[in-house]
Amino acid sequence: MFDSYAGYEGTSGGEGGAYLPPPMLSVPMPEASSHPEWHDNIPSISEERAREAFEDYVSSKCCYSSGPVKDGVITNMESFNTYRYRLETFTESRSTKLSQEPYTGQRADAAIQRAPGPWEIAAQPPSYFTEHKETIRVPYTSSIKKCDSCGGMGTKPCPSCTGTGSKVCSWCNGSGQSPDNESCNKCNCSGREECSSCSGSGVLKCNTCDGKGQLLVFINLIVKWSTEKDEYVAQDSSGLRLEKLVKVSGKELFRDAQIMVYPVLGFPDVSVAQASERLIRDHRVKYTKNSRILQQRQTIELITITRVNYTWKEKPYVYYVYGNELKVNAEDYPASCCCSVM
Known part of the structure; x- marks a missing residue:
């Protein structure tokens, strides 16, 4: 039925249909940005700061x-x-989902006029690089149908009593007599008692249609804004493992934001420029298939690392102080013991 709506072919009632490719739009050509000013001196910290961080x-x-x-x-x-x-790429993606709700007199507007295409429906994006999700009912796709779950009756047989309205008496176990061979007052000797789940009616209200017997079915458009992020950290000769740098910040040297950014030019570390070109290319290929790129942002940070060599009890050891937060890594710390918290 919903396949008749252009752009909504294949809409299903699962978690959502396939993501819908955006229309081809003209995007301004990215502009090259000048590389940051470069200085040969490497920032350093004092011995006192290194000791304080270690402590x-x-x-x-x-x-x-x-x-x-x-x-x-x-x-x-x-x-x-x-x-x-x-590199951060802020995208908008759209998918569809066949939805339904109990029919209580809502307007059914299917086929009154053409349903707008998935990318024709207005949706206000949040601030750039802010995660958000919005569900919008697609106009002119709402129609009324009989509830399949209850066959349009609004009720379903009670599963507790299989629709009979009564169950075996819990006091006399269906014998009509109490444990001391007296007449069972709970079921008046019938051996059966009223089903408490359905109050003896034998039926329960259908949860799918809320007892109405009919459903309003329609297409929901799910609009999702998300930030896709990739990073590259240049190798250095300090000996500190690169994964240790994930949770620290550095001094920002360069920032560029456009709808589409241009690879970094002229940066002294060639590997950074190469990573910029590779990641920008990968993002454009990956995130223009089923989403629309709204904004890109690229930054370069300088992360300082200080390797501290020290001796204790006439043996050499080393620790690292790194990042703006002056994080410390001391994998060969010589005075540790096993302990447990009771």
């Missing part, structure tokens, strides 16, 4: 002794940096 880190660990913090001797500090490139 905070150790105090947060219940199984770490403070000995290496108090008595450890810093022998060398070396600063490194790495770059994180992030």
Whole structure:
């Protein structure tokens, strides 16, 4: 029935039909942005800041002794940096779902005029890069049908008593007599009592149509706005594993936002420029098939890493201080023990 509406072919009653490809629209050509100013000096932190960060880190660990913090001797500090490139693509996608509700006199407007296409229906997007979902009833798709669940009766046989209105007496177990061989007062010796689920009627109101016997069926349009994100972190020679940088921030060097962004040009780290070109290409291929790109944003952050070498009890160890948050990583911490919280 709904296949007769142009653009809604294949709409089903599941979680939603297939995502609907957007119409071809002319999109302004992206403009190239100049690369950020570049300085050769690598930001560094003081020995005092490194010690404070180390002390905070150790105090947060219940199984770490403070000995290496108090008595450890810093022998060398070396600063490194790495770059994180992030591409965010804000998309709008649309899918359809066959929906229904009990019919209580609502207007049935199917076939009064042409139903607007899925991408012709107005929907106000939220602020850029804000997740949101909206359900819109498609005009001129509402019609009335008999409820299949109850056959249009509005009621269904009670499952507790199989439609008889009564059940075996719970007191005498159907014998008509109480356990002491007296007459069962609960069922008046009949052995059956009224079904409490349906109050003896043998039927229950149909939940699908709320007892109305009819349904209003229509197409719902599900509009979803989402932000697709990819990142690239450039390799560095500090020895700190890159996955440790996921939860820290860096100094923002570059930001560019357009409907479609242009790959980064002239950035000193070639791998960052290459990642920009690759990810922008991938996003355009991936997110224009079944969605519409409303805005893209690309940023580059400088993340500082300080490798601190120290000795404790005449043995060498190392820890890292990284990110704006001065996070610490000390995988070879020499004074830890196993403990449990009771």
